[in-house]
Amino acid sequence: MFARPLSAPADQSSGMLFFICLDDMKNWKPSAPTLLLLPAIIVLAAVVIVPLALSLYSSFTPFRLTKPETFYVFIGFRNYLNILTDRDFWVAFGRTVLLLTVALNLEMMLGLGLAMLVEKATRGQRLLRTLMMFPMMFSPILVGFQFKFMFNDNIGLVNNALQSLGLTDQAIPWLIEGHLAFIAITVAEVWSSTSVFAILILAGLLAMPKEPIEAARVDGCTPWQTFRYVTLPFVMPFAYIAMTIRSLDVARAYDIVKIMTDGGPAGRTELLWTLVGRTAYSDARMGLANAMAYFSILLSILFTVYFFRKLAAARNQIGAEW
Amino acid sequence: MNENAAARLKKTLLRVAYWIGLFLAMLLICLPGLWIVLSSFRPTVEIMAKPPVWIPNELSFDAYVAMFSGIGKGGIPVIDYFRNSIIISVTSTVIAIVIGMAGGYAFARFRFRGKSGWFLGLMLTRTIPGIALSLPLFFIFARIGIIDTHFGLILVYVALNIPFTIWLIDGFFRQVPRDLAEAAQIDGCTRWQAFWQVEFPLAGPGIASAGIFAFLTCWNEFALASQLTRSVNSKTLPVGLLDYTAEFTIDWRGMCALAVVMIIPALTLTFIVQKHLVGGLTSGAVKG
Amino acid sequence: MNGLRSGVCAGALLVALGAGSAFAQELPGKFDGVTIDAKLIGGQQYEALYARIPEWEAATGAKVNVISKKNHFDLDKEIKSDIASNSITWCVASNHSSFAPQYPGIYTDLAALLPKSELDAFVQSTIAASTLDGKLAMLPRAQFDVSALYYQKSLYEDEAKKAAYKEKTGNDLVPPDTWEELAKQAEFFASPPDFYGTQFAGKEEAINGRFYEMLVAEGGEYLDADGKPAFNSEAGVRALDWFVNLYKAKAVPAGTTNYLWDDLGQGFASGTVALNLDWPGWAGFFNDPKASKVAGNVGVKVQPKGSSGKRTGWSGHHGFSVTENCANKEAAASLVWFLTNEDSQKLESAAGPLPTRTAVWAANIEAAKDDPYKAEVLAAFQEAAENAFAVPQTASWIEISNAVYPELQAAILGDKTSKQALDDAAAKATEILQDAGEL
Numbered sequence A: 001m002f003a004r005p006l007s008a009p010a011d012q013s014s015g016m017l018f019f020i021c022l023d024d025m026k027n028w029k030p031s032a033p034t035l036l037l038l039p040a041i042i043v044l045a046a047v048v049i050v051p052l053a054l055s056l057y058s059s060f061t062p063f064r065l066t067k068p069e070t071f072y073v074f075i076g077f078r079n080y081l082n083i084l085t086d087r088d089f090w091v092a093f094g095r096t097v098l099l100l101t102v103a104l105n106l107e108m109m110l111g112l113g114l115a116m117l118v119e120k121a122t123r124g125q126r127l128l129r130t131l132m133m134f135p136m137m138f139s140p141i142l143v144g145f146q147f148k149f150m151f152n153d154n155i156g157l158v159n160n161a162l163q164s165l166g167l168t169d170q171a172i173p174w175l176i177e178g179h180l181a182f183i184a185i186t187v188a189e190v191w192s193s194t195s196v197f198a199i200l201i202l203a204g205l206l207a208m209p210k211e212p213i214e215a216a217r218v219d220g221c222t223p224w225q226t227f228r229y230v231t232l233p234f235v236m237p238f239a240y241i242a243m244t245i246r247s248l249d250v251a252r253a254y255d256i257v258k259i260m261t262d263g264g265p266a267g268r269t270e271l272l273w274t275l276v277g278r279t280a281y282s283d284a285r286m287g288l289a290n291a292m293a294y295f296s297i298l299l300s301i302l303f304t305v306y307f308f309r310k311l312a313a314a315r316n317q318i319g320a321e322w
Numbered sequence B: 001m002n003e004n005a006a007a008r009l010k011k012t013l014l015r016v017a018y019w020i021g022l023f024l025a026m027l028l029i030c031l032p033g034l035w036i037v038l039s040s041f042r043p044t045v046e047i048m049a050k051p052p053v054w055i056p057n058e059l060s061f062d063a064y065v066a067m068f069s070g071i072g073k074g075g076i077p078v079i080d081y082f083r084n085s086i087i088i089s090v091t092s093t094v095i096a097i098v099i100g101m102a103g104g105y106a107f108a109r110f111r112f113r114g115k116s117g118w119f120l121g122l123m124l125t126r127t128i129p130g131i132a133l134s135l136p137l138f139f140i141f142a143r144i145g146i147i148d149t150h151f152g153l154i155l156v157y158v159a160l161n162i163p164f165t166i167w168l169i170d171g172f173f174r175q176v177p178r179d180l181a182e183a184a185q186i187d188g189c190t191r192w193q194a195f196w197q198v199e200f201p202l203a204g205p206g207i208a209s210a211g212i213f214a215f216l217t218c219w220n221e222f223a224l225a226s227q228l229t230r231s232v233n234s235k236t237l238p239v240g241l242l243d244y245t246a247e248f249t250i251d252w253r254g255m256c257a258l259a260v261v262m263i264i265p266a267l268t269l270t271f272i273v274q275k276h277l278v279g280g281l282t283s284g285a286v287k288g
Numbered sequence C: 001m002n003g004l005r006s007g008v009c010a011g012a013l014l015v016a017l018g019a020g021s022a023f024a025q026e027l028p029g030k031f032d033g034v035t036i037d038a039k040l041i042g043g044q045q046y047e048a049l050y051a052r053i054p055e056w057e058a059a060t061g062a063k064v065n066v067i068s069k070k071n072h073f074d075l076d077k078e079i080k081s082d083i084a085s086n087s088i089t090w091c092v093a094s095n096h097s098s099f100a101p102q103y104p105g106i107y108t109d110l111a112a113l114l115p116k117s118e119l120d121a122f123v124q125s126t127i128a129a130s131t132l133d134g135k136l137a138m139l140p141r142a143q144f145d146v147s148a149l150y151y152q153k154s155l156y157e158d159e160a161k162k163a164a165y166k167e168k169t170g171n172d173l174v175p176p177d178t179w180e181e182l183a184k185q186a187e188f189f190a191s192p193p194d195f196y197g198t199q200f201a202g203k204e205e206a207i208n209g210r211f212y213e214m215l216v217a218e219g220g221e222y223l224d225a226d227g228k229p230a231f232n233s234e235a236g237v238r239a240l241d242w243f244v245n246l247y248k249a250k251a252v253p254a255g256t257t258n259y260l261w262d263d264l265g266q267g268f269a270s271g272t273v274a275l276n277l278d279w280p281g282w283a284g285f286f287n288d289p290k291a292s293k294v295a296g297n298v299g300v301k302v303q304p305k306g307s308s309g310k311r312t313g314w315s316g317h318h319g320f321s322v323t324e325n326c327a328n329k330e331a332a333a334s335l336v337w338f339l340t341n342e343d344s345q346k347l348e349s350a351a352g353p354l355p356t357r358t359a360v361w362a363a364n365i366e367a368a369k370d371d372p373y374k375a376e377v378l379a380a381f382q383e384a385a386e387n388a389f390a391v392p393q394t395a396s397w398i399e400i401s402n403a404v405y406p407e408l409q410a411a412i413l414g415d416k417t418s419k420q421a422l423d424d425a426a427a428k429a430t431e432i433l434q435d436a437g438e439l
Helices: A032-058 A070-071 A080-083 A086-118 A126-133 A141-149 A159-163 A178-207 A211-218 A225-247 A248-258 A272-282 A286-317 B002-041 B060-067 B076-108 B116-127 B132-144 B148-173 B176-185 B190-200 B205-220 B223-230 B237-244 B252-286 C045-062 C072-084 C115-122 C122-131 C157-169 C179-187 C203-217 C234-248 C252-258 C261-269 C280-286 C329-339 C340-351 C358-367 C372-386 C398-412 C418-434
Strands: C035-041 C063-068 C092-096 C139-146 C150-152 C273-280 C298-301 C316-323
Touching: A032 A286, A032 B076, A032 B116, A032 B132, A032 B148, A032 C150, A032 C280, A070 C072, A070 C280, A070 C398, A080 C157, A080 C316, A080 C372, A086 A126, A086 A178, A086 A225, A086 A272, A086 A286, A086 C329, A086 C418, A126 B002, A126 B252, A141 A159, A141 B002, A141 B237, A141 B252, A159 A286, A178 A225, A178 A248, A178 B002, A211 A225, A225 C179, A248 A272, A272 C072, A272 C398, A286 B116, A286 B132, B002 B060, B002 B252, B002 C418, B060 B076, B060 B252, B076 B116, B076 B148, B076 B205, B076 B237, B076 B252, B116 B148, B116 C298, B132 B223, B132 C072, B148 B205, B148 B223, B176 B190, B190 B205, B190 C139, B205 B237, B205 B252, B223 B237, B223 C072, B237 B252, C035 C045, C035 C072, C035 C329, C045 C063, C045 C329, C045 C340, C063 C072, C072 C092, C092 C329, C122 C139, C122 C316, C139 C280, C139 C329, C139 C372, C150 C280, C150 C372, C157 C179, C179 C234, C179 C273, C203 C234, C203 C372, C234 C398, C280 C372, C298 C372, C316 C329, C358 C372, C398 C418
Parallel strands: C035 C063, C035 C092
Antiparallel strands: C092 C316, C139 C316, C150 C273, C150 C298
C-alpha cells in the first residue's frame, strides 16, 4: 500500500500479530491493532493514496487540463525523460534543496535561541510562549503578501527603515537580485516557521532534568561547556522532531514564494513547487507537472527519512537519562 | 565587599542584557505580524508611504466596518467564511484526534508485524505536497459530488493531520506505564474502562498539543481549500483573503483587517492551551 | 427591445407570439421554475453588480444559484479542472477576454440567443474581441480595461524643471505623447532611491502584455498571419529595448521586474513615481486623499504612441458566458444580458470601471460634467479605448506568456541581450504552439 513497506523484525512473542486471514473469512477476526489503525488507513487511502495513484498514472500521459481526451493517451516515460534533460528543472531542484537546507538550519538555530531566552524568563511565561507562536497564526498566503510589500524596493518597510536609519541611501532591490531574493524568501519562510522549532525545543528544555546541569557546574564547566555538552545533546531530539515535522510540511513554502516572486524574475527564485504549480494550472500541462511533482515527493521523503534516522540516533544517545 | 559589588554589578548587567535580548527577539517575532495589525487600522496612504510615516496620524475601524457592510460597499461574506472555517477546523481536528488516538494507542500498546514500516509509511503520506494532490482530489471529489461541501474539506484535513497526531499520541501513551491499566483491570475494570479512566486522562496534554497543531493547520490551509471550495457554502477564511484582490487592484488594508479577524481566535485558543501544549510535546514526541 | 431569437434554437422553448412581433417576449422574459447555476468572479470590485440578480429573479421567475465566487485566476483553475473532469454542469460563468480562448468549445454562441439590436448597443471593438471562431463567446460587462497614462501634474507646472528640461533636451516639458519622449522625461525626473520616472509591471502575463502592446506600437507582430511567433523581429528588439534602457538608466524602481499591478498602484499612490501607465480601476484610488499621496495632483492622458505612430492599447474585458451544456440557454442568456444591460453597466461604471455600451459612455461623460477629475479620466480613457486591441486569439496565450516572460525579464536585468532573449522566447513559444497542435 505504501511505497515500500519497510521491513522490521517480526515479533513472535506477541499473540497480536497484525494479521488478516484471507482464506477463512468466516473465522476472520481482526486483531486489535488492525481495528485501531483501520480508520487512519482508510482516510489516508481515500485522500492520499488513491489520488496519488491517479496522478502517477497521469504522469505517463500528455494530459492537458483543457483537453480531457489526452488523459487516455499513454506516452510512457516521455515526461520523465523531458524532465531529466531540462536544465531549468534541475536548477530549480538544486535551489529547492539549498533553500530547505538553509531555512531548516536557520530555523533550528533561531528556534533554539528563542526557546532558551523564553525558558529563562521568570515572569510572563504564558504570554511569552503565546507571542512566540504568533507567526504560526498567519496563513502562508498572507505571509506572502506581507513580505512582498515589506521587501518592496521603493515603498517597502525594510528599505524605508534602512533609509530612515541612514544605513543605506540605495533602494535595495530585495526581490530582484538573485541572492537578495533568495534571502528575502528565506526570511519570510524562517519567520513563519521558527515558532515550530522554538515551541518544540522549549518543550525539551522544560523537560530536562536539572541534576546534570548542577553536576556540570560543580565540576567547573563554563556556561558554554555546559550548554555544549549537557543541554544541547538533550534538546537535539526535539530539534530533529521539529525538523521532521517541518520537512513533512515544507511545501507550505509554496504559497509564500508564489505570492512573493512566483519564481522570478528570470527564474532566479524558481523552486520545484512554483514550477509544478505553474506547469499544472497556468500552462494546464498536468501530466508533465505530475511527473515533476514525483521528484518533489521523492525529495521530501529523503529529507524525512534522513531526519527520522537522526532522531532515532539522538534518542539513543540520551537513552540513559530517560 | 568590592568583589561582592562587582559580582552584583555583573549580575545586574547580565540581567539587563538578557531582558534586552528577549525584548529584541520578541520584537523581531512580532513586528511583521504587528505591521499587519497596524495596517488594518491605518488609511492606505500611510501604510505604504514614502517618506515613511512611522507614527500613525490617524487610526480607524473603517476597514472593519467595510468588511461587515453589504456587498458592493466593500463588504465580504465574512460571517459565512468564519462559520465555515470554524466548522471545518473544529470538526476535522476532533476527528483527527479520535483517529489519531486509536492509531497512537495501537502503536504504543501492541506489537505487530512491520510496525515501524507502517509507522514511517503513515508519516510519509504527509510529505505529498498539496499541489500534487489538488487535482486528483478534485477529480474524485467532483465524481462523488463533494466539491464545495464541508464534508469534503473535513475529510482532507483529517488526512492531513492524522500522521502527526498519531506520532504525538503514540509517544504519549508509551510513557503512561502499562502497569496502571493492568492494575485497573485487576480491580475489575474492563480494558475499555481502564483506558478511559486511567490512560486517557493522563494523555490530556498530548491531545491538547496535537489538537492545537491540527487546528492551526486547518485554520490556515490555503492550497487545497482554494481548489476544493467554491462558494460561501464552504469557502474558508484563507480563501476569503483573496476577495480583496481584483484583477488589477488590491485592498491591502481590508486584507489585513480580515487577517486580524483570523488571528484572534487562533491566538486566543493558543493562549488557553499553551500550558498543556508544551507539556504535551515534551512527553509526547520524544519519550517515545 | 425584441426578444429572444428563438428560431435559431430549434426545439427550445416556443414562446407565445404577441402583438404581431416576430420576437414574442421582451427581455428579460419569463422562466418560471428555472434554476441557473452560475460561477461568478468574486471580489469587492465585481460583486456590487450581483446585488441586481434578485431583480432579474423577480422579473423572470427563475432562480440563480451562485455555485462559485473566486478571483479570476482561481476561477480559471476551476474551469480548467471542470473541463478536465468533464463536470461542466453549470450554465453561466464569468469570463475574460484573455482567458476565453483557452476554453474552446464549452461556451455557446450568444449572438444566436440575443437580438442583434442589443448586441449593436455595445462598443463594437469589444464585441469583436469577444468573438472567437465566429462565435460570440461572452457578453462584455462594464469592466473594460485599457491603460492610460497617469502623471503627477505638479511636475509639469514647475518652472525650474521646465527650464532644465528644455535646456537638456530642447523640448518643452509637457505630458508625453510618444514612448520615446516618455523615456526621456522618465530619466529626467528620476532621482533614485527617492523618486522614479516611471515603472512597469515586470512579471507573468503583465510584462508579456506590456511588451506585446509596445511591439504593436513599434509596428511589429506577436504572431504572424500563420500563427507563428514573430516577435523576435527588429520591432521586437526596439520594443524590448525600451524597457531595458529605462531599467539600465535607473529611471524605474529596481524592483520593477517583480511588480504586479498591486505594487504599481501602491507605488504611484505613494507619490514616488512621475509617470504611470495604468488601468482605469485605479483612477478613484489615486485621487482619494485617504489612499493616495498624489490625490489632487493626478493628470490622465491617452497612452503614448510608438515609433510606428500606433498607440499601445493592450486591452481586456470581463464578461459572462453561457455553456453549451446548459439546459436552458434562453434563461441563461437573459441573465447574461441583464447583467450587462444599460442599468447594470451604469451601476457598475459609477464606481469607476469602464462600460462597454456606447450609451453608457455618453451618460457617464454627461454625469461627470461637474467633476473635472472624473471628466478628465473619462475623456482620456475614452480616447484610450479607441486604440484598444485584444491579445492574440490563441488558446496557448497564457502558456506562451509563461514561457516568454522569464526571457523578457532576463533581458531587462541584463542577463541576455534583447535579441538573444527574444530568439529564445520565440523558440519556446513555437514549441508550445507545436505541442498544442496549433502550428
